[in-house]
Amino acid sequence: MSGTRRRDTGPPATGPTEKDVLWGFLDYLRTSVAAKVEGVREPQVRTPGVASGTNLLGLITHLTHVERHWLLGHPVRDWKATFQPGPQETAEAVLAAYRETTARADKAIAACTDLNMPGPRPASHGRSAPSWRWTLAHLIEETGRHAGHADILRELIDGATGR
DSSP states (O other): OOOOBOOOOOOOOOOSSHHHHHHHHHHHHHHHHHHHHTTOOTTGGGSOSSTTOOOHHHHHHHHHHHHHHHHHOOOOSOTGGGGOOOTTOOHHHHHHHHHHHHHHHHHHHHHOOOTTSBOSSOOBTTBOOOBHHHHHHHHHHHHHHHHHHHHHHHHHHHOOBOO
């Protein structure tokens, strides 16, 4: 394996408010997971690295749907399907869609004035919409979990480690 071994970057510097901290960590994880796809060529970027079928490009398509759902209010009918990029979707196009989605999501976060208020995801199944605080914490958890998956998949592909 010819992978590069980089030092991990430390936690992000954030502003002083709770929103600044939550948003700062979410953005840090977004950047980390996107970096794992950069430079990986076809077919490795979409080749499953584990028996479940998880692959780098699928993680990015899934996280794009996660951001759209939780921060932009888009419904998702089949979460499992969000892990499957289309056969014609390139890594560059998938990354561009992720970055465009996170930029739109950032505008929604910026407009939030009270973390106690209901977040953008509509209420469903008789439950009220979760608060902005819960939504941002959940996005950190979801993105962090998949960033860890991406770390392992990238190391399996070419030995690259670090953020």
